[in-house]
Amino acid sequence: MSLEKANLELIYDAASIRRWNDHIRPGNGFTELDKQSHKMVFAYVLAKFEESDRKAKINWLKLIEGGIFEFLHRIVLTDIKPPIFHMLMEKKGDKLNNWVLEQLRDKHGFSRIKNGFFEKMSAYFNDPENSYLEKRILKAAHYMATNWEFEIIYNLNRSIYGLEDTKEEISNEIEEYYDLAGVQKLMLGKKTRSFLSLVGQLRFQQRWAQSPRVPETSVLGHMLVVAILSYFCTLEIEGCEKRIINNFFAGLFHDLPEVLTRDIVSPVKKSVEGLEDVIKEIENQQLEEKVFPLIPRAWRKEMKYLIENEFNSRIIKEGVIYFTSSDDINKQYNEDKYNPVDGEIIRACDRFAAYIEAYLSISHGISSRYLMEGIENLYNEYKDKKIAGIDFGRMFNYFKIDTQLFQIIKQHYSQDS
Secondary structure (H helix, E strand, O other): OOOOHHHHHHHHHHHHOEOOOOOOOOOOOOEHHHHHHHHHHHHHHHHHHHHHHOOOOOOHHHHHHHHHHHHHHHHHHOOOOHHHHHHHHHHHHHHHHHHHHHHHHHHOOHHHOOOOHHHHHHHHHHOOOOOHHHHHHHHHHHHHHHHHHHHHHOHHHOOOOOHHHHHHHHHHHHHOOOOOHHHHHHHOOOHHHHHHHHHHHHHHOEOOOOOOOOOOOEHHHHHHHHHHHHHHHHHHOOOOHHHHHHHHHHHHHOOOOHHHHOOOOHHHHOOOOOHHHHHHHHHHHHHHHHHHHHOOHHHHHHHHHHHOOOOOOEEEEOOEEEEOOHHHHHHHHOOHHHOOEOHHHHHHHHHHHHHHHHHHHHHOOOOOHHHHHHHHHHHHHHOOOEEOOEEHHHHHHOOOOOHHHHHHHHHHHHHHO
16 A cells, blocks of 8 residues: 555644634634545535536546645645735745645655656646636635635624734635636525535534544534545545545545534444334435525536445446445446446545544543543454455554553553543
């Protein structure tokens, strides 16, 4: 696996970058990780509108990769105020981009990822015409997600100097993208705007709700991490283009039902035989009644395919969905025509993200019985596991806690109980 510990740690740095930290704001939900996740949901919606309303040809892979490139770029530059960031980019953009690329290449090891990832990222920042439509969609998504945040903090900050200027700046930036069909519809407050607002609520649902953690991560931020991990895993096994795209968006939307049910932890799901199936049935019913009606009818079939049975690997053959294994997709169905989704890989990435969340908190000195149990169970489940040629055991070992330290902490919580 060419993905390394340094790559993964950088992704999680975004969970510690606070947004609007010179304004009064809600206590959570305003991290860079949450913003970037929400931005990619906006990008999906804007791109779908261009495809359905304008019959535009969207290069979905470039949209995904552009979003990841911009995400990494933003983490390296950390928390620069937007007006200053734009002035710096206007005056020294080329040099700043090159410096960021050097950091990603040398310090964080992204040049060692297979299949030309770093080369594509370099081209993205060095060629202003590269992926023009996709770049415009991503820029529009960026400002739309920022505006969603600003609308929440506006009433809390009316007395703060410069607030009206900020409001005007955001409005002016969005106006630059009114040629995009989705921007027009979302600014008019149509039903799809309600879908994006509903997704935004996942910023405020904390992961591991029964345990303190550092850094805290939300359900929405976790969804982006799973999507990015799924992308890198599919890239590693040379998945076809449709497989990469499907796995990213299936990862991005995999916890969407939690906006309606909240996070039902695994011990509860497994406490009564058949309870997990009942929960899944309720989730699907809630999606049908409250989520799918908020998106255009033409998109619903695709959305259902991405979200339902999220942890089952599947293909479409002659219009029929078949469940299969990711190993079989490698052998027989790794072609765009089969529309493959690797539910097994997405599940493993979901568990790996949870494992890293627990590890990072413990390594920061914030632990609990729940985190210790979680990290032990997840490690034991995946320490020897390979899926479709991906060595997840090796990835879990990147974040293995020292055995002696683990036993000391575990003994402490055993005595407390």
